[in-house]
Amino acid sequence: MAKIALLGGTGHEGRGLALRFALAGEQVIVGSRSAERAAGTARALNQRCPAAAYPFLGATNAAAAEQADAACVCIPAAALQETLAEVRASLLGKTVIEVVNPIVRTAAGFGLFPVAAPSAAELVAALLPDSELVSAFKTIGARHLLDTADPLRGDALVSGDSAPAKRFVLDLVARMPHLRAVDCGPLPNARHIEAMTTLLLELNRLHGGTTSVRILDLPEHAHR
Numbered sequence: 001m002a003k004i005a006l007l008g009g010t011g012h013e014g015r016g017l018a019l020r021f022a023l024a025g026e027q028v029i030v031g032s033r034s035a036e037r038a039a040g041t042a043r044a045l046n047q048r049c050p051a052a053a054y055p056f057l058g059a060t061n062a063a064a065a066e067q068a069d070a071a072c073v074c075i076p077a078a079a080l081q082e083t084l085a086e087v088r089a090s091l092l093g094k095t096v097i098e099v100v101n102p103i104v105r106t107a108a109g110f111g112l113f114p115v116a117a118p119s120a121a122e123l124v125a126a127l128l129p130d131s132e133l134v135s136a137f138k139t140i141g142a143r144h145l146l147d148t149a150d151p152l153r154g155d156a157l158v159s160g161d162s163a164p165a166k167r168f169v170l171d172l173v174a175r176m177p178h179l180r181a182v183d184c185g186p187l188p189n190a191r192h193i194e195a196m197t198t199l200l201l202e203l204n205r206l207h208g209g210t211t212s213v214r215i216l217d218l219p220e221h222a223h224r
């Protein structure tokens with residue numbers, strides 16, 4: 001069991017990942033800018049998910065990062081700079097999962113907006129240079145994560161340069177029934193995953209679905 005801090009864990013994606021991580025046997029600390037909001041979300045998750053192996057806890061992002069063995073960054077791209085500066089020291093040497101898609105919706109549809117790096121993943125890497133970063137879950141929408149009666153299907157696309165951090169996420173996904181983890185190589189490949197997520201949102205907009213991905217014809221060694 002690892003204790004995982006979900007930075008921005010009060011949001012849609014954060015609450016969904018909190019439920020799925022807890023059901024996979026991890027202990028979750030919901031993080032927020034507000035200790036009260038974090039506590040309220042943890043209370044609601046405890047009521048909603050009595051099957052969790054450990055009770056959900058709530059704390060400020062800073063306190064959650066300090067107490068946890070690992071963290072998951074679930075905040076909007078525009079908030080990365082400020083939020084990650086607060087937790088950089090606490091996350092030194094720890095595994096950090098980031099799920100950020102720098103996506104904006106305009107009248108023309110969904111698109112990526114520029115961040116201060118070629119991808120949100122690489123921006124997080126620049127802001128947390130002392131952590132073991134892995135990018136994952138970007139293509140898995142909150143709606144699927146929150147509906148725990150329905151197992152997650154398809155692929156969790158995982159990229160990163162730290163072998164232990166990547167193994168941590170591959171093992172975590174392996175404990176999520178029906179979901180498969182696909183090793184997408186080094187962290188910069190998250191650029192392609194962020195673009196792919198934009199396409200999924202466009203498909204949802206055009207056709208009204210809640211799409212996700214499954215890669216076909218992958219050799220066995222590329223997934224678990």
Ligand SMILES: NC(=O)c1ccc[n+]([C@@H]2O[C@H](COP(=O)([O-])OP(=O)(O)OC[C@H]3O[C@@H](n4cnc5c(N)ncnc54)[C@H](OP(=O)(O)O)[C@@H]3O)[C@@H](O)[C@H]2O)c1
Pocket residue numbers: 007008009010011012013014031032033034037038073074075076077078079083099100101102103137138139140141142143
């Ligand atoms: N929604 C999805 O389906 C989905 C799917 C894949 C990936 N993602 C990614 O996951 C991340 C979170 O998505 P979301 O839909 O959950 O977003 P969200 O609900 O808009 O935000 C998540 C949390 O971030 C915190 N936050 C908001 N603005 C902030 C700021 N300026 N500074 C610091 N913290 C701030 C808030 O927590 P407090 O107010 O409690 O601090 C909020 O509850 C995004 O990067 C998104 O691209 C989302």
